[in-house]
Amino acid sequence: MQIYLPIAEMSVNVFLILGLGGGVGFMSGLFGVGGGFLMTPLLIFLGIPPAVAVGTEAAQIVASSVSGVLAHWRRGNVDLKMGLILTMGGFVGSFGGVELFKWLRGMGQVDLVIALCYVVFLGIVGGMMFIESIQSLVQSHRAGEAGVARKKLHQHTWIHGLPFKIRFRRSKLYISAVLPLSLGLLVGVLAAIMGVGGGFIMVPAMIYLLGMPTSVVVGTSLFQIIFVTANSTFLHATRNFTVDVVLALLLLLGGVIGAQIGAKMSVRMKGEQLRVLLALIVLLVCVKLGIDLITTPTEMFTLGAGGKH
Amino acid sequence: MKRLILIIALLMGNLGAARANEPLVADLSKHLVAITTGFAGTDVLLFGAVDGEGEVVVVVRGPAKAEIVRRKDRQAGIWINTGSAQVESAPSFYRVASTKPLAEIAPVAVLDRHQIGLDHLDLSIDTKDSGADGTAYRDALIRLKQKKGLYGDVVQQIGFMSHRLFRTEIHFPANVPVGTYLVEVYLIQGGDVISAQTTPLVISKIGVGADLFDFAHQQAAAYGLIAIMLAAASGWLAAAAFKK
Numbered sequence: 001m002q003i004y005l006p007i008a009e010m011s012v013n014v015f016l017i018l019g020l021g022g023g024v025g026f027m028s029g030l031f032g033v034g035g036g037f038l039m040t041p042l043l044i045f046l047g048i049p050p051a052v053a054v055g056t057e058a059a060q061i062v063a064s065s066v067s068g069v070l071a072h073w074r075r076g077n078v079d080l081k082m083g084l085i086l087t088m089g090g091f092v093g094s095f096g097g098v099e100l101f102k103w104l105r106g107m108g109q110v111d112l113v114i115a116l117c118y119v120v121f122l123g124i125v126g127g128m129m130f131i132e133s134i135q136s137l138v139q140s141h142r143a144g145e146a147g148v149a150r151k152k153l154h155q156h157t158w159i160h161g162l163p164f165k166i167r168f169r170r171s172k173l174y175i176s177a178v179l180p181l182s183l184g185l186l187v188g189v190l191a192a193i194m195g196v197g198g199g200f201i202m203v204p205a206m207i208y209l210l211g212m213p214t215s216v217v218v219g220t221s222l223f224q225i226i227f228v229t230a231n232s233t234f235l236h237a238t239r240n241f242t243v244d245v246v247l248a249l250l251l252l253l254g255g256v257i258g259a260q261i262g263a264k265m266s267v268r269m270k271g272e273q274l275r276v277l278l279a280l281i282v283l284l285v286c287v288k289l290g291i292d293l294i295t296t297p298t299e300m301f302t303l304g305a306g307g308k309h
Numbered sequence: 310m311k312r313l314i315l316i317i318a319l320l321m322g323n324l325g326a327a328r329a330n331e332p333l334v335a336d337l338s339k340h341l342v343a344i345t346t347g348f349a350g351t352d353v354l355l356f357g358a359v360d361g362e363g364e365v366v367v368v369v370r371g372p373a374k375a376e377i378v379r380r381k382d383r384q385a386g387i388w389i390n391t392g393s394a395q396v397e398s399a400p401s402f403y404r405v406a407s408t409k410p411l412a413e414i415a416p417v418a419v420l421d422r423h424q425i426g427l428d429h430l431d432l433s434i435d436t437k438d439s440g441a442d443g444t445a446y447r448d449a450l451i452r453l454k455q456k457k458g459l460y461g462d463v464v465q466q467i468g469f470m471s472h473r474l475f476r477t478e479i480h481f482p483a484n485v486p487v488g489t490y491l492v493e494v495y496l497i498q499g500g501d502v503i504s505a506q507t508t509p510l511v512i513s514k515i516g517v518g519a520d521l522f523d524f525a526h527q528q529a530a531a532y533g534l535i536a537i538m539l540a541a542a543s544g545w546l547a548a549a550a551f552k553k
Contacts, residue, residue: 001347002347002348002349002483003346003347004344004345004346004347004348004349004483004518005518006514006517006518006519006521006522006525007521007522007525009484009486010483010484011348011349011350011483011484059536059537059539059540060540062537062540062541062544063540063541063543063544063547064544065544066540066541066544066545066548067544067545067547067548068544068548070545070548070549070552071548108377108379108390108393109389109390112387112389112390226541230537230540230541233533233536233537233540234530234533234534234537235533236533237525237529237530237532237533237536238529238530238533241525241526241529243525243532243533243536245521245532245535245536245539246518246521248536248539248540249539249543252540252543252544252547256543256547256550256551259547260551293387293388294386294387294388296383296388297381297388299452299453300380300381300382300449301378301379301380301381301446301449301450301452301453302378302379302381302390302453303376303377303378303379303450303453303454304376304377304378304379
């Protein structure tokens with residue numbers, strides 16, 4: 001059954017989009033990630049114009065983060081103060097990101113920048129995750145060896161010398177507000193350009209850079225993603241006219257069901273195994289996009305709309 | 310129908326006063342193609358009759374638009390858009406059908422004048438690229454449009470019935486641009502256009518999809534807010550529905 005997408009101005013198979021939403025939703029339920037980094041490239045691969053894929057995916061991430069954050073909120077795993085500061089940075093970042101996107105689109109380089117961002121960030125995050133999870137898999141294999149030397153809560157570096165220090169009670173941190181503010185800003189820019197929530201950058205940065213305890217990381221990250229992607233949805237809708245609600249709703253419908261199945265499955269799997277698997281998927285997407293940049297394309301020319309809005 | 314014949318007769322009178330007894334009558338099975346939510350492309354039947362000898366050529370043109378064609382080149386190992394060309398106005402849709410191969414029907418000058426056939430399209434291309442010339446860009450534009458199904462790959466065959474009646478199907482794919490199309494029918498005899506008729510065909514979005522598109526463009530802020538609220542509400546609903 002075909003359905004005509006009013007903003008993308010093309011017709012797609014309903015079941016294909018529902019299946020795509022379901023598949024990516026399954027992954028995000030299984031691994032506890034947003035899935036934007038999978039969805040946006042897949043949508044582009046299906047022939048959805050990159051700008052529409054990015055704008056629409058932002059709306060879908062709003063939905064999946066709202067749905068995800070509620071459970072964390074109930075368990076008290078959201079650091080509200082940290083979340084708000086990250087959101088402030090993220091707001092500024094998504095403004096910048098959408099403007100940058102618009103400018104790059106006019107220059108005809110937006111596809112390239114999206115692909116490069118994906119290759120670089122998925123490569124770094126996927127690589128780190130892979131190494132780290134393999135190490136912990138090996139360690140758990142060497143069983144016994146109880147009581148690995150207890151690490152310090154976090155190392156003290158120049159980062160702790162920055163001004164405007166704030167106490168974050170839930171995160172058990174006393175750090176400069178400049179840090180989460182600039183982290184939020186950077187991730188906000190990337191989220192707007194890449195059509196992702198940015199959780200896959202935000203979560204490791206919160207753990208390793210800010211030194212937040214893992215228990216509050218996911219909830220707080222989801223909390224700030226809601227507001228930042230809501231802002232980029234609004235900006236993409238008003239500046240680029242690229243948010244397709246019909247597409248977003250179809251993806252949502254599949255995604256919700258997939259995410260529930262994934263979440264049930266994840267209970268039966270080990271954390272390390274899951275992370276190795278996720279790392280492999282992230283690296284796979286990275287390598288695929290990387291290869292596309294390097295190999296000689298079969299068609300050297302591309303068509304871009306000449307008329308400006 | 311009588312009025313149509315009258316109009317056509319008037320048109321003929323204007324076009325070829327000397328050969329008033331050689332009319333060409335043609336019409337479309339529909340004059341409005343509605344893009345609804347379930348739209349997956351459509352066919353429009355063009356039919357008509359000629360009086361006397363001659364070949365029939367049909368040209369379907371979509372509204373003209375400016376285009377940018379970009380060319381990739383390898384830089385520092387990766388493929389980057391380096392050159393580009395502005396196409397001032399290219400038909401957004403273009404398809405030709407004919408009873409005989411175009412070259413056998415009319416000389417180049419005539420085909421050029423009426424822009425019949427892809428080789429005779431007048432596309433003014435402004436190239437900003439040292440690596441490729443206008444011809445390469447022109448070919449690329451046509452090739453890319455053909456890949457999207459918007460330009461015909463070949464000159465479609467028109468069937469004649471008893472040397473007087475003709476018919477051909479015009480296919481419009483799902484991604485067809487909206488606007489007012491012109492369907493031109495030419496009667497060519499001895500290399501000259503002796504009669505011609507132009508029929509408009511409107512392709513437009515109808516229904517919910519059209520309303521959404523208009524709303525998204527005219528009330529972008531409200532549309533954006535609604536999109537966010539819709540997303541947030543469905544996320545909340547999903548969490549509530551699956552909560553145990």
